Amino acid sequence: PPAQADKPLPSLDASQRIAADHEGGPALVEAGPGTGKTRTLIGRIERLLETGVDPRSILALTFSNKAAREIKERIARTIPSANELWAGTFHAFGLELLRKHAALAGLQEPVRIVDPADALERLESLLPSLDLHYYLRLSDPLALMQPILGAISRAKDELCTPEQYAALAEQMQAHAVTDEAREAAAKAAEVARVYGRYEAMLREQGGVDFGDLIWRTITLLEQNDDLLAMIRAQFPHVLVDEYQDVNRASSRLLKLIAGDGRNLWVVGDVRQSIYRFRGASPANMRLFAQDFPGAVVLPLKFNYRSGQQIVDTYTAFARSLDDPVWRAAGQLEAIRGSGIRPKLVIAPTLDAEVAAIAHAIEAHRADGIPFRDQAIVVRTHTHAERVAERLQALGVPSMYLGDIFERDEVRNLLAVVSFVAEPSRGALLRLAITQSYRMGLADVRSFLELAHAADRSPLASLSDPAVIAACAAPARAALERLRDDLAGLRFESTVAEVLNHVLFERRALIDEFLEQPGSGGEQRRLAIFQLLQFAAEHFDPRKGNPKKNLLRWIRRLEQFGEERALRELPAAAASIDAVRLMTVHASKGLEFPVVFVPYLATRHFPQSNRGKLCPPPEGMLRAEDIHDQFEEESLFYVALSRARDHLHLSRSEVLGSQKASESKFLPSIVARLELVRVPNTELLLAGDDLPARPELKLEPEIHDARDLDQYERCPRKYAYAKSLGLRASRDDDGYVLFHRAVYAVLSWVLQE
Ligand code: ATP
Numbered sequence: 027p028p029a030q031a032d033k034p035l036p037s038l039d040a041s042q043r044i045a046a047d048h049e050g051g052p053a054l055v056e057a058g059p060g061t062g063k064t065r066t067l068i069g070r071i072e073r074l075l076e077t078g079v080d081p082r083s084i085l086a087l088t089f090s091n092k093a094a095r096e097i098k099e100r101i102a103r104t105i106p107s108a109n110e111l112w113a114g115t116f117h118a119f120g121l122e123l124l125r126k127h128a129a130l131a132g133l134q135e136p137v138r139i140v141d142p143a144d145a146l147e148r149l150e151s152l153l154p155s156l157d158l159h160y161y162l163r164l165s166d167p168l169a170l171m172q173p174i175l176g177a178i179s180r181a182k183d184e185l186c187t188p189e190q191y192a193a194l195a196e197q198m199q200a201h202a203v204t205d206e207a208r209e210a211a212a213k214a215a216e217v218a219r220v221y222g223r224y225e226a227m228l229r230e231q232g233g234v235d236f237g238d239l240i241w242r243t244i245t246l247l248e249q250n251d252d253l254l255a256m257i258r259a260q261f262p263h264v265l266v267d268e269y270q271d272v273n274r275a276s277s278r279l280l281k282l283i284a285g286d287g288r289n290l291w292v293v294g295d296v297r298q299s300i301y302r303f304r305g306a307s308p309a310n311m312r313l314f315a316q317d318f319p320g321a322v323v324l325p326l327k328f329n330y331r332s333g334q335q336i337v338d339t340y341t342a343f344a345r346s347l348d349d350p351v352w353r354a355a356g357q358l359e360a361i362r363g364s365g366i367r368p369k370l371v372i373a374p375t376l377d378a379e380v381a382a383i384a385h386a387i388e389a390h391r392a393d394g395i396p397f398r399d400q401a402i403v404v405r406t407h408t409h410a411e412r413v414a415e416r417l418q419a420l421g422v423p424s425m426y427l428g429d430i431f432e433r434d435e436v437r438n439l440l441a442v443v444s445f446v447a448e449p450s451r452g453a454l455l456r457l458a459i460t461q462s463y464r465m466g467l468a469d470v471r472s473f474l475e476l477a478h479a480a481d482r483s484p485l486a487s488l489s490d491p492a493v494i495a496a497c498a499a500p501a502r503a504a505l506e507r508l509r510d511d512l513a514g515l516r517f518e519s520t521v522a523e524v525l526n527h528v529l530f531e532r533r534a535l536i537d538e539f540l541e542q543p544g545s546g547g548e549q550r551r552l553a554i555f556q557l558l559q560f561a562a563e564h565f566d567p568r569k570g571n572p573k574k575n576l577l578r579w580i581r582r583l584e585q586f587g588e589e590r591a592l593r594e595l596p597a598a599a600a601s602i603d604a605v606r607l608m609t610v611h612a613s614k615g616l617e618f619p620v621v622f623v624p625y626l627a628t629r630h631f632p633q634s635n636r637g638k639l640c641p642p643p644e645g646m647l648r649a650e651d652i653h654d655q656f657e658e659e660s661l662f663y664v665a666l667s668r669a670r671d672h673l674h675l676s677r678s679e680v681l682g683s684q685k686a687s688e689s690k691f692l693p694s695i696v697a698r699l700e701l702v703r704v705p706n707t708e709l710l711l712a713g714d715d716l717p718a719r720p721e722l723k724l725e726p727e728i729h730d731a732r733d734l735d736q737y738e739r740c741p742r743k744y745a746y747a748k749s750l751g752l753r754a755s756r757d758d759d760g761y762v763l764f765h766r767a768v769y770a771v772l773s774w775v776l777q778e
């Protein structure tokens with residue numbers, strides 16, 4: 027067979043080649059956006075493999091599974107043995123070690139991961155028994171679990187135990203002079219208490235959460251010299267992408283694995299440090315030479331991603347900032363030439379702003395850039411939802427890549443599944459307080475206590491007249507309705523039965539979400555659809571055992587924890603031609619021919635009040651890392667630097683009912699932008715200048731007409747598709763692409 031290695035490797039320029047070829051000692055490749063850091067990392071791996079290095083001795087650590095997959099795929103194209111190299115996230119690496127050495131790490135086998143959505147459910151189940159004085163004054167007790175969980179996971183990033191957390195809270199209390207400081211100390215003490223309970227529960231149930239994947243691995247390696255020596259011997263080549271996002275925990279793990287760092291080779295850009303809220307510290311970048319003696323810092327010279335005018339725009343922004351790190355931003359030369367001048371659209375309202383975006387999207391599409399190559403990058407999930415809603419109304423298909431497993435409707439659906447499989451307190455709590463049942467926390471608590479006293483599971487207690495009779499009247503009615511809605515489901519039910527039940531027989535369980543008007547409801551339906559699609563992708567009844575026990579299904583879902591946390595489309599959906607809508611955080615490392623950055627108004631970008639609900643206790647973070655503004659600045663810098671050809675910034679003059687002034691990030695770059703004022707929406711849409719939607723083409727791999735016919739002939743599937751708001755008409759290309767996937771999912775759910 028022809029030697030694959032004969033194929034020419036992707037070319038590197040001189041500075042990239044020097045970096046990729048570096049030998050003898052730790053190296054940090056530090057360079058700006060789009061300079062080919064990731065590409066150089068890939069080039070180095072290829073070079074190592076070419077020179078005969080065993081792929082199994084290479085460890086490439088990234089911050090997302092997607093990045094790791096890309097590295098592997100790109101190398102596999104030229105070097106087939108590449109799939110033997112280890113490329114993955116720090117978390118995945120930790121998980122693998124913990125799985126292999128579970129006993130040594132003091133973990134039960136098989137190691138169970140508790141992912142964020144799951145952890146939330148567990149915290150919720152503790153809620154009735156937690157006495158949260160400060161936090162429970164908030165109206166929605168479930169809404170505070172997310173920030174508390176966030177605070178706990180930040181503590182884990184800092185390797186701060188519940189006891190240490192409590193000690194910090196005590197110190198805060200001792201030094202508090204104002205009411206505000208006393209309240210902050212009291213809140214920190216409550217978080218410390220929840221943290222302690224949460225840890226105890228994890229230990230009891232034998233699960234590990236994401237934070238533990240790193241922390242437990244550190245402990246494992248620190249306490250087992252032989253294992254550590256073995257790991258070091260196994261991976262003489264350690265590479266890290268996006269080094270600026272290393273936090274205290276991952277940095278400690280890296281130091282363990284890389285030892286003196288002789289074969290450590292990392293790339294990063296300190297100005298793109300956008301995970302400071304997770305403890306990422308640009309200090310790690312600065313301390314690289316100190317941490318690894320003999321380290322060299324290597325630069326890259328050119329920008330390959332964007333036109334010069336885009337590069338100059340974000341460089342001007344960087345240099346306008348106060349911090350010396352920003353001021354030192356170098357002037358990069360864009361290989362691709364001057365390119366197109368970035369635009370700033372100023373619109374009277376958000377409707378008009380999004381209409382202008384829709385208009386530009388259609389225009390680019392008419393020029394041959396498909397929807398999927400255009401991205402809208404926003405600061406927050408709320409922004410994404412608002413933009414999605416309006417795009418929807420304008421008929422522009424968009425995919426919003428939020429984490430479906432953190433969405434309410436999906437968690438409700440899974441709560442039913444897990445309640446049936448493992449009738450837990452948390453699952454019941456979540457169900458009982460939804461709008462369909464509207465039970466109060468106190469009622470749920472007393473029901474659970476009654477069930478406990480009667481020595482019955484919550485599910486069984488629902489049909490126990492004695493338990494129900496003992497509840498207060500309004501709660502009784504709600505519990506009876508819940509019992510009726512769950513009637514017919516048993517512990518032994520299959521996944522398909524439960525989904526069928528929830529989606530067809532007893533819609534009450536999720537109606538609250540499906541019935542919501544407008545595109546909020548649309549997004550929710552889409553999320554449920556994505557869940558089904560995810561399920562179908564991982565549990566194909568034709569390949570495996572069609573009657574899967576529920577509990578096993580949930581366990582399997584848990585194993586995809588890593589994947590769940592990754593805000594990414596399922597593979598099958600990646601080919602869907604829809605505009606990519608994502609947060610800046612999710613856009614890291616990515617590039618698109620066309621990028622829109624909307625909502626550039628005060629209070630929206632930058633955000634000013636992040637993390638107020640559960641701020642980290644004083645003393646946990648290094649003083650130099652407490653600098654929220656730097657992170658907001660980095661986020662803007664990252665957003666601007668994702669564009670290859672077209673960068674469209676925009677803002678509205680009125681948001682909500684208030685006048686909105688421009689983001690304070692704009693003045694430093696406005697001179698470089700082409701200003702466009704758009705009139706209000708009606709005028710824009712009334713014109714016939716919106717291009718006519720092209721004829722729908724059916725792409726054979728994505729769907730074919732026969733499937734569609736079949737689907738239309740099947741009344742149950744059709745009914746479901748209609749309830750999802752999916753119209754099966756052929757002239758609607760926004761939705762038609764989903765039909766085939768829906769069809770596949772439904773075939774699976776309905777087993778027909
Ligand atoms: P970020 O800071 O956003 O992570 P990066 O520095 O990792 O960016 P890459 O994503 O590796 O940059 O590269 C940016 C783009 O430039 C990619 O499309 C890449 O293929 C291209 N590129 C990089 N180096 C070269 C080169 N020597 N020749 C041609 N194209 C290149």
Ligand code: MG
Nearest residue numbers: 063064065615
């Ligand atoms: Mg990169």
